[in-house]
Ligand SMILES: CC(=O)N[C@H]1[C@@H](OP(=O)(O)OP(=O)(O)OC[C@H]2O[C@@H](n3ccc(=O)[nH]c3=O)[C@H](O)[C@@H]2O)O[C@H](CO)[C@@H](O)[C@@H]1O[C@H](C)C(=O)N[C@@H](C)C(=O)N[C@H](CCC(=O)O)C(=O)O
Ligand SMILES: Nc1ncnc2c1ncn2[C@@H]1O[C@H](COP(=O)(O)OP(=O)(O)OP(=O)(O)O)[C@@H](O)[C@H]1O
């Protein structure tokens with residue numbers, strides 16, 4: 001078992017009567033406390049760790065981190081912000097891996113996974129070893145590491161950084177969620193470049209207001225060398241005017257530092273001229289959709305911000321194929337097209353459908369549901385966004401979690417009362433996918449929105465069942481007669 005003297009972790013906070021204490025580990029979960037550990041008392045939404053401090057000491061904790069005097073004598077370490085100190089200790093416990101690599105962070109409501117994957121590809125093609133942290137999975141070079149969260153919790157994150165540093169990673173490219181920022185999951189990580197994509201409605205169940213959600217995202221920009229900001233977005237414009245560090249604007253306007261011109265969208269890719277520094281460069285991108293032009297610009301600008309040449313970046317960008325579950329065409333060999341996409345916000349639904357509509361010759365069918373235990377006010381808005389561009393809707397379940405699927409669907413349908421777009425409700429997502437394929441006529445395009453890369457469905461009590469839309473589409477094909 002690893003042991004360490006507490007003072008070696010505390011650095012400038014070393015003046016404590018506990019400085020010679022041998023500790024065996026760190027945790028912020030009282031249920032995981034073992035003899036010799038430091039237990040950090042965190043105030044969460046459901047539980048206040050301070051209520052478990054005494055119990056943790058009884059279980060043998062070496063010390064507890066607290067934000068007010070609990071009368072626990074010399075075994076309590078008083079600090080203003082237990083999350084902050086816990087983050088520092090976790091980083092120290094793993095030998096400060098956050099100081100050993102270069103970090104690029106991406107935040108915003110939509111586009112983070114796509115942009116981080118593009119940046120990793122560009123850096124890797126240019127000879128660097130890259131760690132990736134995000135929604136789909138974590139990656140250490142080519143090695144895949146499972147993840148449960150977009151931005152892991154601070155102890156797990158520091159452990160992951162340490163593995164990346166040990167494996168020789170030069171760079172870490174990571175999605176930084178608003179939850180990650182508010183809960184200080186990233187500790188004291190400093191970013192060479194930080195990207196802001198956009199801010200549209202999501203997660204209001206947690207942040208309460210768009211202003212709080214914005215302020216959460218903004219936290220990333222007080223810890224970076226260069227801010228890279230989409231100034232097409234209204235919140236992006238505001239952030240651009242508020243950040244104090246060096247900044248780069250990207251977007252569609254020719255006033256931006258990086259912008260795209262003469263954009264041509266196709267079903268299998270996009271071409272455009274990349275304009276920056278007074279020059280233009282042709283780009284042929286294997287990704288479709290206008291929003292992916294914006295994502296590509298973000299990746300280019302971030303790579304240039306950390307010192308790469310536009311030419312090296314552009315060449316690598318062109319060899320990048322799509323990201324799993326992001327506007328991914330599922331092969332069917334039929335006369336209709338099925339696209340799997342992760343749109344689960346009103347803005348993302350609108351964007352993906354508007355883009356696909358550009359090249360859809362038949363009808364555009366959108367299948368979607370909404371996640372349970374998540375922002376309920378986005379449900380009718382997602383329905384309205386879908387009805388704006390789709391010709392037919394199949395309303396179904398996403399991850400119902402602890403809610404009744406029918407109740408979630410009722411919230412969705414409330415957004416369709418003024419709409420004359422025809423729809424059907426099929427609560428079971430597998431059956432709904434089959435139904436959408438049976439409805440498809442030649443040249444129709446079906447967009448399966450919301451679950452993207454997910455290969456599971458989350459039901460009551462956090463139960464996960466296997467559900468992969470690529471497999472479902474394949475299994476449904478024999479049930480859909482060939483014309
Ligand atoms: C909304 C949210 O982020 N919730 C996270 C938060 O929950 P919470 O505030 O309710 O925590 P809590 O249960 O009150 O516990 C507070 C503290 O007491 C401790 N505790 C708790 C119980 C106990 O008996 N003893 C004890 O010591 C806990 O370990 C914790 O340190 O802290 C918990 C412990 O760290 C997390 O498990 C939980 O994430 C849950 C799993 C979650 O689903 N989070 C999602 C929404 C999330 O983080 N998503 C983002 C972004 C998604 C995206 O848009 O891409 C992500 O980055 O993944
Ligand atoms: N720049 C963008 N602007 C608006 N919508 C986008 C953009 N990029 C992607 N989308 C839409 O949002 C969906 C999710 O994209 P992506 O996974 O890259 O975002 P994310 O920010 O990582 O999302 P999450 O917060 O769920 O991890 C895509 O499937 C697409 O429909």
Ligand SMILES: N[C@H](CCC[C@H](N)C(=O)O)C(=O)O
Pocket residue numbers: 135150344370371372374398399450451454
């Ligand atoms: N990581 C995000 C995306 C969820 C995607 C969708 N499938 C859902 O379950 O709502 C979240 O947890 O809110």
Ligand SMILES: [Mg+2]
Pocket residue numbers: 112113134135136150175
């Ligand atoms: Mg993501």
